Amino acid sequence: MARVKPQRQGIHIDMTPMSDLAWLLLTFFILTTEFRPPDILNIDTPSSISSKKMKDIGTMKISIPENGKYYFSMEEEKYRVPLLNAMGEKYNISFNTKEQNEFKKISEFGVPIQQLKQYLSFNDSQREKLEKSGGIPGIPSDSLRPQIVEWVFEARKLAEQNNDSLELEIKGDQNVKYERIKNLLDRLQDRNLNKFKLVTVYNAGK
Numbered sequence: 001m002a003r004v005k006p007q008r009q010g011i012h013i014d015m016t017p018m019s020d021l022a023w024l025l026l027t028f029f030i031l032t033t034e035f036r037p038p039d040i041l042n043i044d045t046p047s048s049i050s051s052k053k054m055k056d057i058g059t060m061k062i063s064i065p066e067n068g069k070y071y072f073s074m075e076e077e078k079y080r081v082p083l084l085n086a087m088g089e090k091y092n093i094s095f096n097t098k099e100q101n102e103f104k105k106i107s108e109f110g111v112p113i114q115q116l117k118q119y120l121s122f123n124d125s126q127r128e129k130l131e132k133s134g135g136i137p138g139i140p141s142d143s144l145r146p147q148i149v150e151w152v153f154e155a156r157k158l159a160e161q162n163n164d165s166l167e168l169e170i171k172g173d174q175n176v177k178y179e180r181i182k183n184l185l186d187r188l189q190d191r192n193l194n195k196f197k198l199v200t201v202y203n204a205g206k
Contacts, residue, residue: 043173047201058165060155061199062148063108064172068180069138070148071110076166079158080104086154087113095120110136113147146187153191171199 043065063071074080081100088095091113095103102120106127111119115137122130130136139148152168159166168188172181188194 043171045171045174045199045201059167059169060152061108061169061171062152062184063110064170064176064180064184066173066175067134067138068176069110069136070141070184071108072139072148072151073108074155074166076159077104079155079166082158083151083155086158087151090150090154093117110138112137112140141183141187143187143190146190148184149187149191149193152188152193156193168193168196169199170196 043063057075060072060074060076063073065071074083081104084095084100084103087093093113093116095117099117099120103116106120109116109119110131119127139151140146141148155166156168170181170184188196
């Protein structure tokens, strides 16, 4: 007599807990993510055949738009306030807590340190309007005391004190005058700051 085979039943997996977990994680990341402030500069960088990507952390950057002005920024947020205070001590300028917190948030600036307190009192829309009107003078780079190089020098000194390192990136517009690039490189070499990377757009040559 033939044996009766038991009927196989399909496996049922309740995906409701997994779906709930996915939504909880998505909500968590949306609420905790800090979005990067928009760049105030529009720089058309030159092309190159280098495909090496720039780092997102451990860097500082000097930007030079077409008008030839110098701007400074730093990705390492933990060094921003100490750097501001170090530059303030160098130029006998003190920054209060509100100004320090505001400096910590801005992505890029291009004013002499003597005007930085006023710049920090503006909101994002006022800074953007000031940039579009040409009211931002750029960070000085004269040979006697080039402030743009002082920002780089003090930033690297802070990193070294914490057994860390900061790479310097130079992002220049392809239409900026060569004299402005050369002047910056000369000022950096005056302080033995000879290691940096040039930001370009990858072009495979096709």
